[in-house]
Amino acid sequence: MAEIDEIIEVNISRQTSVASMASFSEHLIADCFNPVGIKPKFDKTHRVRIFGSAAEVAEAGFDTDSWVYKAAERQFSQSPHIKQIYVGWKAPSGLADTKLTFSSDFIAGNEAVLTLNSITLDSVAYNTEGSNAAVLEKLAELINAEFAGQLEASVSGENEISIFGTAVSGVNVAVTGGDTHNQTVTASVKAIAADTDWTTALNAMLNDQNNGFYACEIHSEVLTDLQDFAQWVQANEKLGGIVSSDSTIVDGEGDIADWLKTNNIDRVFCFYSPNDPYFVSGLFGKMLTKHPGSATWAHKALESTPTVELSAGERSVALSKNANIYTSVSDLPLTRWGKTGSGEYIDVIHGCDWLKAKIQQLVLTTLANQDKVAFDDTGIESIKSQLKAGLEQGVTYSILKAGEYTIECPTAAEVDAAAKAERKLPDVKFNAPLSGAIHKTAINGVVTL
Numbered sequence: 001m002a003e004i005d006e007i008i009e010v011n012i013s014r015q016t017s018v019a020s021m022a023s024f025s026e027h028l029i030a031d032c033f034n035p036v037g038i039k040p041k042f043d044k045t046h047r048v049r050i051f052g053s054a055a056e057v058a059e060a061g062f063d064t065d066s067w068v069y070k071a072a073e074r075q076f077s078q079s080p081h082i083k084q085i086y087v088g089w090k091a092p093s094g095l096a097d098t099k100l101t102f103s104s105d106f107i108a109g110n111e112a113v114l115t116l117n118s119i120t121l122d123s124v125a126y127n128t129e130g131s132n133a134a135v136l137e138k139l140a141e142l143i144n145a146e147f148a149g150q151l152e153a154s155v156s157g158e159n160e161i162s163i164f165g166t167a168v169s170g171v172n173v174a175v176t177g178g179d180t181h182n183q184t185v186t187a188s189v190k191a192i193a194a195d196t197d198w199t200t201a202l203n204a205m206l207n208d209q210n211n212g213f214y215a216c217e218i219h220s221e222v223l224t225d226l227q228d229f230a231q232w233v234q235a236n237e238k239l240g241g242i243v244s245s246d247s248t249i250v251d252g253e254g255d256i257a258d259w260l261k262t263n264n265i266d267r268v269f270c271f272y273s274p275n276d277p278y279f280v281s282g283l284f285g286k287m288l289t290k291h292p293g294s295a296t297w298a299h300k301a302l303e304s305t306p307t308v309e310l311s312a313g314e315r316s317v318a319l320s321k322n323a324n325i326y327t328s329v330s331d332l333p334l335t336r337w338g339k340t341g342s343g344e345y346i347d348v349i350h351g352c353d354w355l356k357a358k359i360q361q362l363v364l365t366t367l368a369n370q371d372k373v374a375f376d377d378t379g380i381e382s383i384k385s386q387l388k389a390g391l392e393q394g395v396t397y398s399i400l401k402a403g404e405y406t407i408e409c410p411t412a413a414e415v416d417a418a419a420k421a422e423r424k425l426p427d428v429k430f431n432a433p434l435s436g437a438i439h440k441t442a443i444n445g446v447v448t449l
Contacts, residue, residue, distance in 0.1 A: 024354050025288040028213035029071045029281060030088035030205065032195075032220075034095070036152045036165040037061045042089040043164075044192065047201075048210040052084050067219045067277065074278040075285030077304040082288045086213045090201035093194035098163040100171065101186045105132040105159065109178030114139055114185070118170040121146055126178065136161060167191065198228040206236065214353075215288055217241045217280045226256045230268040230341070239349060240268035241280035249323050250314035257323035260341025267349060269297075269340045271324045273308055279326065283335070293351015293399035296437040297338030302326070307333045337439055348434060351399035359390035375420055376412045383425060384409045391432055398435045405432035 028048070035042035038061035040049055051057045054073040062069045072085050106112060110126040112135060121142040129135045136155045143153035143163065156162035171187040195201040198218060205211065216238055218229050226242055233240035248255040249272045257270045273279045282302045287295065307328045310318070318325055322339045338346045363386045366373065373379040384407060391407070394400040408429040419426050 022214065022357050023212055024214045024292045024350060024357070025082055026084070026086060026213040026215065027075065027082060027281075027284045027288055028086040028088050028205070028216040029068060029075075030090060030198075030201065030216065030218045031066075031068050032090040032092050032201075033066070033068065034092060034149070034165070035089060037149055041164075044091065044204075046089075046208065047205045048086050048088050048208040048213070050084050050086055050210055057085070057087070071217075071219075071278050071281035074282040074304060078282055078286040078289075079303055080289045081285045086210065088201070088205040088213075088216075090198065090218075091192060091195045094166055095192040095194070096165070096167040097190045097192060098168040099156070099188045099190075100161040100163065101188065102136075102159040102173065103182075103184045103186075104180070106135040106175070106183065107132070107178050107180060110135070110175050110181055110183075111177045112139065112183070113174045114142070115170060115172040115174075116143060116151075116168060117147070119146060132159070198225050199232050202229070202232045202236075213238075215239045215241065215284045217243075217284070219277075221245065223256060223259070227259060230256075230260060230263075230265050234265055234267050237353065238267060239346070239353070241284060242268060242270045243273050243277060243279040244270060245274045245277070246272075247274065249321065250310060250318045252317075255321075257318070257321040257341070261322050261343070264342045266340045266342035266344045269324060269338075269346055270322075271326060271335075272318050273306075273326065276306055276308075279305060287346075291397045292354035293347050293394070294397040295347060296439065297346040298335055298437075298439050300335045300338075301333045302335075305333070345437070347437070351394070351397070354397075355390065355394045355399055358393055359387055362386040362390050375415075375423065375425075380409055380412060380425060383428065387428065387430060391430060394432065395435075401433045401435050405430055 040046070040060070042049065049060070051060065051072065054069065054076045057069050057072045058064055068087055072087070075081060075085055106126050108126055111123050113123045114121045124135050124138045124142070126135055129138050133155070136159070140153040140155055140161050143151055143161070147165070151163050151165035151168070153161055153163045167189055168187055171185055173183060173185040175181040175183045195204070198220070216233065217240065218225065220226065221244060229242070230240060242256060244256050246255045249257045257272070260268055260270055271279050271283070282305050283297070283300070286300065286302055287297055305326065307326050310325060310327060315325060315327070319337065322341055322343045324335060324337065324339060326333065326335050340346055340349060363383060366382055366386050373382055387407060391400060391405050395402045408427070410427050415426065
């Protein structure tokens with residue numbers, strides 16, 4: 001101990017821990033695709049992967065003509081854009097895990113010819129490869145070359161090759177040369193269950209370790225798929241985007257925009273675009289760079305994104321369903337009107353989700369950093385002060401009107417014994433008017449001589 005410590009002992013405890021808070025700028029694009037050849041691997045336990053650029057998506061093995069790549073490219077083409085993209089996998093039908101088991105080691109002099117899916121591969125010579133393990137590695141290499149994009153083979157154990165991909169059939173091995181050449185091969189095929197619907201797939205993505213996404217979209221225009229998606233988003237407090245080429249949105253009824261409005265879905269928005277399946281990816285890429293609630297989603301121009309030409313009647317029909325459109329107004333490409341299916345504005349949903357999380361974070365941090373928050377007026381005031389701090393941040397980011405929110409808290413004496421016994425502070429309330437935004441204006445004037 002230093003001499004000064006013998007005279008003046010000082011102990012400092014730190015109360016600097018801060019509760020974590022969900023991110024509201026993470027974007028998931030989800031598709032049903034064959035994951036063979038994509039690294040890192042998608043499988044039943046790895047449903048979501050994160051990439052930092054469109055180039056990374058391509059390097060992972062996605063075809064540059066695929067929806068996943070094109071959607072990522074559109075996100076990253078915005079200026080500014082969010083820094084990463086979450087890719088989610090819906091398992092298709094027809095996939096299987098197959099294990100090829102050879103009856104014995106390959107030995108000197110053997111030449112093996114493997115037949116798979118009734119296709120005979122090149123022969124593999126033990127004397128060329130030099131060992132039993134090397135023969136197996138060569139056989140796996142030949143499978144990968146012949147069935148690229150369909151099968152992915154690797155040596156998985158002694159005399160075993162594991163194959164992931166489409167179901168394997170017609171397996172045989174013919175071995176010649178050497179002292180023994182009576183090896184056989186047995187194929188054990190275990191089908192991988194497909195996701196029966198988007199609800200199942202999205203739940204699996206939510207349970208993945210990379211589940212930190214908030215905004216999400218799926219690759220489908222099937223009405224029942226979009227309905228499943230919207231209901232899942234609503235139930236899981238996410239923000240969903242749909243782009244649809246269904247012309248009924250602008251000239252009929254019974255479309256997805258109609259359904260979202262009828263079912264009062266306030267967490268999913270729909271844009272009509274007859275030829276741009278990547279529109280939502282670009283919109284999320286641009287708007288999620290804004291602080292939640294601080295920017296309206298109307299009157300926005302997107303990079304690398306075509307506008308849609310609509311008649312006045314078509315615009316009227318679409319907007320009456322709370323569908324959104326992207327058209328050119330006086331040569332300016334603009335989104336209109338930034339609404340969800342229910343008619344609520346997207347920025348209100350985005351901002352209120354953030355505000356809820358911020359208040360929870362502030363109050364939890366106070367509870368966690370103290371030995372005890374006493375159930376008295378001072379303790380209640382500490383909770384109230386954190387609520388006020390959260391609302392003030394809502395004002396800072398133009399979610400709430402400045403100086404107009406009110407907070408109500410009971411005194412300790414007003415809380416009944418049952419609540420105190422449960423250690424729960426009830427009846428904390430606030431009223432906070434939204435700041436709103438101007439989307440339209442009417443100007444009347446008179447000019448005179």
